[in-house]
Amino acid sequence: MNSFLEIISSGKFLLSDGAMGTELQKRGLPSGACPEEFNILHPEIVQSIHKDYYEAGSDIVETNTFGANRARLKLHGYEERVKEFCSEGVRLAKEVCPPGKFVAGSIGPTGEMFEPLGSLTAKDAFSFFSEQAEALAEAGADVLFVETMMAPEEVELAIKAAKEKTSLPVAASMTFEKGKTGIKTMWGIDVASAVKILSNAGADIIGSNCGKGFDEMIEIVTEMRKLTDKPIIAQANAGIPEWVHGISVYPETPQSIIPKVNALLESGINVLGGCCGTAPEHIKKMRELLNRFSTK
Numbered sequence: 001m002n003s004f005l006e007i008i009s010s011g012k013f014l015l016s017d018g019a020m021g022t023e024l025q026k027r028g029l030p031s032g033a034c035p036e037e038f039n040i041l042h043p044e045i046v047q048s049i050h051k052d053y054y055e056a057g058s059d060i061v062e063t064n065t066f067g068a069n070r071a072r073l074k075l076h077g078y079e080e081r082v083k084e085f086c087s088e089g090v091r092l093a094k095e096v097c098p099p100g101k102f103v104a105g106s107i108g109p110t111g112e113m114f115e116p117l118g119s120l121t122a123k124d125a126f127s128f129f130s131e132q133a134e135a136l137a138e139a140g141a142d143v144l145f146v147e148t149m150m151a152p153e154e155v156e157l158a159i160k161a162a163k164e165k166t167s168l169p170v171a172a173s174m175t176f177e178k179g180k181t182g183i184k185t186m187w188g189i190d191v192a193s194a195v196k197i198l199s200n201a202g203a204d205i206i207g208s209n210c211g212k213g214f215d216e217m218i219e220i221v222t223e224m225r226k227l228t229d230k231p232i233i234a235q236a237n238a239g240i241p242e243w244v245h246g247i248s249v250y251p252e253t254p255q256s257i258i259p260k261v262n263a264l265l266e267s268g269i270n271v272l273g274g275c276c277g278t279a280p281e282h283i284k285k286m287r288e289l290l291n292r293f294s295t296k
Contacts, residue, residue, distance in 0.1 A: 004102055004143045005169045005204060008231045008270050013290055016104070016235060016273025017053035017061040018283050022250070024049070024064070034076040036068045039088040047092045054098055056280040057287025060273070061097070062106040062145055063089035065136065069128045071110035071120070083135040090139035104145040104171070105136030107158055114153055122157060129161035137166035146172040147209050147235075148275075150185040152197050159201040171205035171233050171271070172198045178216050183223075191223045199230060207233035210275045212240050213252055214260035222267045231270035236260075238277030250277025254285040261286055265293045 007014060024035055027045050038046050050061045067073065068085040078085070086105070093103040110128055112120040133144060144162045149155035155172060162170045174194045176183045184190050189197065198206040206228065208220045217236035224232055238250035238257070252260075264272060272290060274282050 003169075008205065013265070013269075013294060014059040014102075014271045015057055015283065015287055015290055016233070016271055017050075017058040018274035018278030018280065019276050020049060020062060020064050020066065020106070022248075022277055023052075023279060025248075034067075034073070034078060036065055036073070036085040036089065037076070037078065039064055039085050039092060043088065043092055046089075047096055050093045051096045052280040053283055054096060054101060056284040057290075058101070058273075058283055060102045060104050060143070060271070061093050062104045063093050063136065063141065064106070065089040065132070066106045066108040066147070067111070068135075069107070069110055069132045071112050071124075071128050072108070075111075082131050086132060086135035087139040090136055090141050094140055102142040103140070104143045105133070105139075105141035105168075107132055107136070107144060107146045107162065108148050109150070109154055114151065122153065125154060125157045126161050129158045130165045133162040134165045137168050141168060143169045143171060146170060146203070149174045150189070151187045152189055152193075156197060156201045159198070159203050163202045169204040170202070171207065172201070172203035173207040173209040173233055173235065174198070175210040176208055176216065176220055177212055178219070183216065183220060191220055192227055195224055195227045199228060203230075205231040205233050205271065207235070207269070207271070209233070209235035209273075210237055213237055214239075214257055214264070218260060218263045218267060221264065221269050225268040232268065233271035233273070234264050234267075234269045235273040235275045236264075236278075237275045238282065241277060252277070254281045257282065258285065258289065261289045262293070265290065
């Protein structure tokens with residue numbers, strides 16, 4: 001099997017999966033519960049999500065380990081279970097991974113603020129990310145996805161830990177929103193600065209995930225492509241959720257995203273996927289569009 005980076009370098013598009021969190025909620029994750037604990041308590045549910053994404057056409061699925069770092073797990077009293085949750089997260093995905101497909105180890109933010117605004121030190125952050133990256137690599141992940149990052153020092157440390165502590169390729173993405181001063185992360189990082197930060201930190205693939213939806217994602221990655229030759233990953237939310245009859249509903253449907261996905265493919269991305277609110281049905285539609293685009 002060709003390696004992940006060899007396939008990306010060949011110019012072939014790869015399709016990632018959609019949301020994990022919102023799919024877990026649909027399938028019984030209680031509000032406020034630890035999503036990563038489902039790897040242990042309800043492995044059949046986590047695995048069913050991976051299966052649905054592979055069957056929908058995903059080339060890559062992400063492990064249910066987004067918050068499996070010591071800082072975030074401490075909120076649930078599970079800070080000593082990083083390796084357990086990460087190992088099981090990879091195992092569940094690997095067991096249903098078809099030949100020629102990939103498993104990405106998901107690494108999200110710590111959820112804490114750096115000194116002096118908060119108590120998080122660079123040393124601790126590097127340690128947290130190192131522990132998680134090593135656990136995911138040891139369990140057999142093919143690539144690491146550092147995602148939903150907003151602060152420059154945090155994404156730099158996460159990439160550094162992943163590159164220094166493992167031999168896996170690293171995709172790193174930041175989350176942007178359009179405001180009065182343009183498209184920036186919550187920490188004020190614009191797209192051009194993000195490209196420099198992610199590239200200089202050593203990410204093999206750079207990009208954006210989450211955000212307000214596909215329209216803003218098109219703007220973000222179009223600008224990125226003008227600034228870099230690196231492979232780009234784009235994983236948009238299915239719009240901004242609305243509260244309907246006590247349920248969080250994302251407005252962008254598999255049908256409504258058709259022209260937007262086509263625009264993303266035209267923008268020069270290399271890896272396409274979804275984030276919050278995107279389901280296997282969205283990925284199935286993306287697969288159809290990607291196949292059509294690839295045969296042009």
